[in-house]
Amino acid sequence: MLVQVVELIEAKRRFAITSHIRPDGDGLGSSLGLYWLLQALGKEPEVIMRDPVPHSYRKLPGAETVRVTPAVDREYDAVFVIECSDITRPGLLDLDKQVVVNIDHHATTSPFGAINWIDSTASAVGEMIYNLCKAIGVKPSKEIAECVYTALVTDTGSFHYSNTTERTFKVASELLRAGVKPAKVSQAVFNNYPWSKLELLSQVLPTARHDETGRVACLRQTLEMQERTGALDEDSDGFVNYPMSVGEIEACAFLKETAPGVYRTSLRSKGDVNVARIAEKFGGGGHRNAAGCTLTGDWDETERNIVALLVEAVEHRSNGNGNNHSASDQTPTVGGNNTPTGQLPPTLIRGTLNAER
Numbered sequence: 001m002l003v004q005v006v007e008l009i010e011a012k013r014r015f016a017i018t019s020h021i022r023p024d025g026d027g028l029g030s031s032l033g034l035y036w037l038l039q040a041l042g043k044e045p046e047v048i049m050r051d052p053v054p055h056s057y058r059k060l061p062g063a064e065t066v067r068v069t070p071a072v073d074r075e076y077d078a079v080f081v082i083e084c085s086d087i088t089r090p091g092l093l094d095l096d097k098q099v100v101v102n103i104d105h106h107a108t109t110s111p112f113g114a115i116n117w118i119d120s121t122a123s124a125v126g127e128m129i130y131n132l133c134k135a136i137g138v139k140p141s142k143e144i145a146e147c148v149y150t151a152l153v154t155d156t157g158s159f160h161y162s163n164t165t166e167r168t169f170k171v172a173s174e175l176l177r178a179g180v181k182p183a184k185v186s187q188a189v190f191n192n193y194p195w196s197k198l199e200l201l202s203q204v205l206p207t208a209r210h211d212e213t214g215r216v217a218c219l220r221q222t223l224e225m226q227e228r229t230g231a232l233d234e235d236s237d238g239f240v241n242y243p244m245s246v247g248e249i250e251a252c253a254f255l256k257e258t259a260p261g262v263y264r265t266s267l268r269s270k271g272d273v274n275v276a277r278i279a280e281k282f283g284g285g286g287h288r289n290a291a292g293c294t295l296t297g298d299w300d301e302t303e304r305n306i307v308a309l310l311v312e313a314v315e316h317r318s319n320g321n322g323n324n325h326s327a328s329d330q331t332p333t334v335g336g337n338n339t340p341t342g343q344l345p346p347t348l349i350r351g352t353l354n355a356e357r
């Protein structure tokens, strides 16, 4: 709870702050926002992450202080774990030996900390860090404000997603009063990519497919595409959103090959279609409309299976009850496993982009 977090901060001095592997805008913005808050209180904070700060977030105040490490290798009074569903998500060795404070806004987060402050009504953990400032009596500095605003703007999809509330705008407005320039943040975060991202996108977009209903899409990125374009791991961030811009598409999967037969998978949906439940089936997690997991297997079979699950989630939502037939009952072609790699899976239809895979 918030009150326990306040008491701990007041009582202790040396803190580490971390977030999940491949940190995103909320993970980094909230971690650095908390860093500046603790600095303002005269504490000794340090942000540690398993993975480096992605290019988009290098201009965040304090980004250069983030220490990349595979383990919690120093003495701290407590470690704040930001935006993580369980204690393994930060990817840090020896984290379980620390006094852990779990701060998250995912409803499904497990209470793995000595203190657990979970607020699933917050649009981003950034909003919670802002509330922490208020609770502890620190006026948000420009640094805190820029970090927290970045968390808000990224986790709400620039205030587009359904987690955007009246409170989100209220907090954002306070942050602007504290000195945030939205155009400057957007320029740094959304218009600051390397050319390799565009080259990678030009390889990935022609793989776009949709199912027979036209409501579920998928995209893939092979290891070869990444090698050919010299792209960074983070360059594929956001690719899953391209099919979602099509009116009829209600859910999408982006499969990114990270090792032969291993796919980091991003799932997105609109409205009541729940993709977090699908990600959880494969040991992943996230929110109703944005989730992720890792899948393994043959390309086409894996793609077909995840598309079938998305079709099922869309059907389930449309009928408004849990008693309808599953998509795999209705679509016998889904689930076969003999399609040779390179051929179109039977239930997937080329979009208007016609290039061969």
Ligand code: 5GP
Binding pocket: 020, 085, 086, 089, 265, 266, 267, 283, 284, 285, 286, 287, 290, 291, 292, 293, 294
């Ligand atoms: P993305 O597709 O952008 O990587 O992730 C979308 C959302 O799902 C984010 O909120 C992210 O934290 C969550 N997510 C992605 N992958 C995983 C995972 O493997 N485990 C859990 N628990 N959440 C994930």
Ligand code: MN
Binding pocket: 026, 027, 083, 105, 123, 124, 125, 155
């Ligand atoms: Mn978040």
